[in-house]
Amino acid sequence: xxxxxxxxxxxxxxxxxxxxxxxxxxxxxxxxxxxxxxxxxxxxxxxxxxxxxxxxxxxxxxxxxxxxxxxxxxxxxxxxxxxxxxxxxxxxxxxxxxxxxxxxxxxxxxxxxxxxxxxxxxxxxxxxxxxxxxxxxxxxxxxxxxxxxxxxxxxxxxxxxxxxxxxxxxxxxxxxxxxxxxxxxxxxxxxxxxxxxxxxxxxxxxxxxxxxxxxxxxxxxxxxxxxxxxxxxxxxxxxxxxxxxxxxxxxxxxxxxxxxxxxxxxxxxx
Numbered sequence: 001x002x003x004x005x006x007x008x009x010x011x012x013x014x015x016x017x018x019x020x021x022x023x024x025x026x027x028x029x030x031x032x033x034x035x036x037x038x039x040x041x042x043x044x045x046x047x048x049x050x051x052x053x054x055x056x057x058x059x060x061x062x063x064x065x066x067x068x069x070x071x072x073x074x075x076x077x078x079x080x081x082x083x084x085x086x087x088x089x090x091x092x093x094x095x096x097x098x099x100x101x102x103x104x105x106x107x108x109x110x111x112x113x114x115x116x117x118x119x120x121x122x123x124x125x126x127x128x129x130x131x132x133x134x135x136x137x138x139x140x141x142x143x144x145x146x147x148x149x150x151x152x153x154x155x156x157x158x159x160x161x162x163x164x165x166x167x168x169x170x171x172x173x174x175x176x177x178x179x180x181x182x183x184x185x186x187x188x189x190x191x192x193x194x195x196x197x198x199x200x201x202x203x204x205x206x207x208x209x210x211x212x213x214x215x216x217x218x219x220x221x222x223x224x225x226x227x228x229x230x231x232x233x234x235x236x237x238x239x240x241x242x243x244x245x246x247x248x249x250x251x252x253x254x255x256x257x258x259x260x261x262x263x264x265x266x267x268x269x270x
Contacts, residue, residue, distance in 0.1 A: 003203045004202045004203055004208070005199045005200075005202055005203065006199065006202060007036055007195070007202065009202065010036065010202045010207070010208070010211060011032055011036065013208060013212075014035075014208070014211050014212045014215045015215070017208075017212045018212065018215060018216055018219065025215070025219055026219060026222050026223060027215060027218050027219050027222060031218050031222075032215065034218075035211055035214045035215050035218060036211060038214060039207055039210050039211040039214060040195060040201070040207070042210060042254070042257075043201070043204065043206060043207055043210065044099065044192040044193065045099060045192075046254075046257055046258060046262050047204075047206055047257050047261050047262065048261055048262065048263045049193075049201075049204055049206070049261070050192065050193055050201070050204075051099055051190045051191065051192060051193060051263065052190070052191055052193055053188070053189070053190055053191075054188075054189060054190075054191050055186055055187065055188055055189075056095075056098075056186075056187045056189060057184065057185070057186055057187075058092065058184075058185045058187065059182055059183070059184050059185075060179050060180065060181055060182060060183040060184075060185070061181065062181050064092055064179075064181075065179065065180070065181055067089050067090075067091070068088075068089070068090045068091075068172065068176050068179060069176050070088075070089045071086045071087060071088055071089065072086070072087050072089055073085065073086050073087075074087070090171055090172050090173065090176065091169040091170055091171045091172070092169070092170045092172065092185075093168060093169065093170075094163070094168045094169065094170050094187075094189075095168070095191075096168050097191050097192045097194070098163075098165070098168070098189050098190070098191055098192075099165060099189075099190045099191065099192055100163060100165065100189060100190050101161070101163040101170060101187055101188070101189045101190075102188050102189065102190070103187075103188040104160065104161050104170070104172075104185055104186070104187050104188075105185065105186040105187075105188070106183065106184050106185040106186055107160050107161070107172065107174055107178075107185070160172065160173055160174050161173060170187070190263065206253065206257055206261070209249070209253055210250070210253050210254075212249075213246050213249035213250045213253060214246070214250065215246075216242060216243075216245060216246035216249065217243055217246030217247055217250060218246075219239075219242055219243075219246070220239045220240065220241070220242030220243025220244070220245070220246055221239070221243050222239070223237050223238075223239025223242060223243075224239040224240055224243060225239075226239060227239055227240060
């Protein structure tokens with residue numbers, strides 16, 4: 001199957017690339033499963049084809065409100081000195097498949113456009129009749145400037161939230177009294193693609209190449225301890241060469257993905 005659509009077909013494809021059925025690929029089924037899991041972990045976290053941008057909706061609950069207002073204390077003792085630390089538990093649990101969060105809507109209002117007498121509305125109303133002769137570039141730059149002012153002056157909202165992927169927690173660094181039960185939050189995030197739902201992921205070129213290289217590395221590692229064992233017919237196993245070939249392929253693929261196909265980091269100009 002040159003175009004795998006399942007985990008089993010991907011495993012068969014990789015083994016065939018390594019020489020089966022002409023050669024026997026000496027790798028255990030558990031090791032094969034680890035190879036596929038490691039492949040999709042790298043693919044989901046580093047390649048733009050392994051993620052999708054989505055929007056998640058969350059309404060603040062009574063449990064959220066209680067957690068956001070609570071604190072946890074920890075104590076550290078060094079000799080005769082005892083230090084007590086307090087940490088806010090101002091977070092909301094996030095589904096484990098979320099890679100990163102870029103925006104959270106609903107934390108603060110927009111003073112530029114949130115009412116009938118806002119600056120943006122008046123600027124648009126005054127210039128609407130002149131759109132035929134209006135300098136659209138100047139109009140756009142003025143709107144961007146107003147948005148920047150709002151971001152700086154409106155509750156100091158440069159950094160209102162933090163996301164910790166390994167703990168699946170979205171921390172909200174704002175006034176806790178602002179978030180009442182029923183407050184609606186819209187979260188813009190990047191989510192890992194589940195290959196069981198999007199089976200096309202099994203046929204992604206990087207997935208096939210990376211899984212094959214990982215399997216070759218594991219195969220060579222299994223054979224290294226038999227390096228000097230001579231097989232019937234005078235043949236010798238060369239596990240070291242297979243291992244190093246797999247490592248070289250992995251480095252090349254990882255470098256290509258990270259330099260050309262990774263999601264660029266968010267920037268801030270200030």
